[in-house]
Amino acid sequence: MKSITRHLWFETPERRNYLNITSQVQEVLEESGIQEGLCLVNAMHITASVYINDDEPGLIQDYDDWLEQLAPHAPTAKYRHNRTGEDNADAHLKRQIMGREVVVAVTAGRLDFGPWEQIFYAEFDGRRRKRVLVKIIGE
Numbered sequence: 457m458k459s460i461t462r463h464l465w466f467e468t469p470e471r472r473n474y475l476n477i478t479s480q481v482q483e484v485l486e487e488s489g490i491q492e493g494l495c496l497v498n499a500m501h502i503t504a505s506v507y508i509n510d511d512e513p514g515l516i517q518d519y520d521d522w523l524e525q526l527a528p529h530a531p532t533a534k535y536r537h538n539r540t541g542e543d544n545a546d547a548h549l550k551r552q553i554m555g556r557e558v559v560v561a562v563t564a565g566r567l568d569f570g571p572w573e574q575i576f577y578a579e580f581d582g583r584r585r586k587r588v589l590v591k592i593i594g595e
Contacts, residue, residue, distance in 0.1 A: 459593045460488035463500075468582035471529070471547075474516045475577045477506075477588065481560075482567055484590045491565045493594015498557035500589050503547035503581035505554035510572040523550045523580075547580035554578050562594055 462484045464477060481497055499506045509515065527549035532538045535545030558575060561568040567575075577588055 457493075457593060457595060458488065458490055459591065460484065460490070462487075462590045464577075464588040464590060465585055466504075466577055466579065466588065467585045468579045471580070471582050472520060472550075473579045473582055474519070475579070476511050476574050477577045478511075478567070478574045481575055481590055485562060485565065485567060485592055488592050489565075490562055490592050490594040493562045493592060495560045495562055495567060496557060496589070496591045497560070497575055498589040498591070499551070499577065499586075501586040503544055503551055503579075504586055504588075505551045505556065505578040505580070506558050506588060507554050507576050507578060508558050508560070508569075508573050509576065511574045511576075512572075516576075519554075519578075523553065526550075526553065544581040550578075550580040562592065 464480055466475065485495060497506050527546040529546045532543045537545035
């Protein structure tokens with residue numbers, strides 16, 4: 457069994473952003489030479505997520521609107537966490553909803569997706585450098 461571990465780095469200028477990282481993950485897979493196995497993609501920060509869905513701008517905006525309704529950024533004083541001097545309590549909650557990681561099957565050297573599926577990095581407290589772990593195991 458072989459494995460490869462790589463880190464993708466992101467720094468978004470906005471507080472919230474949604475980036476399609478499918479091609480970057482596929483590049484790591486191609487570098488690995490693994491033909492059959494599993495690919496883990498994990499947001500390594502507690503205010504960011506990795507998720508799978510459709511790369512359709514309306515859906516992405518719907519996600520952003522929905523998350524902002526569930527956990528609005530403002531007023532920041534309503535969150536106990538922000539009493540520590542932070543202003544990102546909403547980002548922690550958004551991450552919990554959207555998830556930490558995804559696992560994708562690798563078949564014949566490709567990420568094995570259903571129709572329209574893509575991998576996204578969701579940033580909820582941007583403007584600083586953060587990483588995503590890509591770990592692929594298999595043969």
